[in-house]
Amino acid sequence: MPHILITSGPTREYLDPVRFLTNGSSGRMGRALAAAALRSGCEVTVVSGPVEIAYPPQAEVIPVVSTAQMLAACQAVFPHCDGLIAVAAPCDYRPLEVRPQKIAKTGRPLHLELVETPDIVVALAEGKRGQWIVAFALETKDRRLRAAQKLHRKRCDLIVANGPSAMHGPDTEVEVLDPQGQVVAQLSGPKEEVALGIFKLIRQRLMKSP
């Protein structure tokens, strides 16, 4: 039974015990992809940041908070998997300093120094041994070009390009690009249907027939 790792949801990078940086990812696309993979008879592990939605009960779910925690959880699971679908929106900057107490307001501006978090897909691609990787790219500008660049930099087999409007709602609109930069699919509609379309492509192009 193929074992698929899915990263899902946002991560959080805390400034202090209360405030954090994040994004509006809801985990809905990750849930839809987990359901599509389970329907195809795959074993599914979801490494998920904090979300309010519930994943399919047949999936193994590993909850994490920060990007570093998401990476560590993935590094433990990925060697045992056949492929990765990286649909999470990990917070890619973290405050250099995390204050142990809630920062009290002073009336003055607060200077925050942010540093980049590790790129989960890049890190997993470095250690891959025959596994396929499908990543999502969220872009607000030059979507197709930037997604193609990400596919190469992150050594993916397919990349799914979408925009911020897809981040929270029930519907989405995506383009799937292959390593030649070709748009191999344009899918739109409810996330459940788009996930079935993406998973069909994965099965056809990346999964060995039994």
Add this chain to the structure above:
Amino acid sequence: MPHILITSGPTREYLDPVRFLTNGSSGRMGRALAAAALRSGCEVTVVSGPVEIAYPPQAEVIPVVSTAQMLAACQAVFPHCDGLIAVAAPCDYRPLEVRPQKIAKTGRPLHLELVETPDIVVALAEGKRGQWIVAFALETKDRRLRAAQKLHRKRCDLIVANGPSAMHGPDTEVEVLDPQGQVVAQLSGPKEEVALGIFKLIRQRLMKSP
């Protein structure tokens, strides 16, 4: 019929179209207080930041995203209300500059300048004409002292002090302080029960008997 304004949930302060500062407020305590007020026969307006929970259908809900939007919505409603329960956790810093496109990673640190957002309770207290105000204070240190200071600065009638552990879960633990700095109640348990306890205090101490 008394009309009560409840602020609830977190707010978001965006850096760019994807990333934002926020906190883990879920809106559950706001929902519980709305239900308690409705049960007492009050009319309820909830001004809420982005949450996944659903408020009681009998409450009027005004959804907002940022702290400035929350303040503007409250300023429109509060003059027609008898009292305010400020349980929202508005983001109290915002990026000075909001980038129109997603900030691309460069490998270098990102300096972010944050400025304070307006304090919603202070702003509403300035314009109050006989309305009562109950605010929540989330503190990680010197909880009782800081809550008492906030009560005075924000000209509240009661203040409910809690900690970050209360922010997301089903349960909470609070202390209610009066303007003399006296702890008038210590309540813990499911948020629905704690909300009933808080609302009972509001009825006894702040609401005119019909």
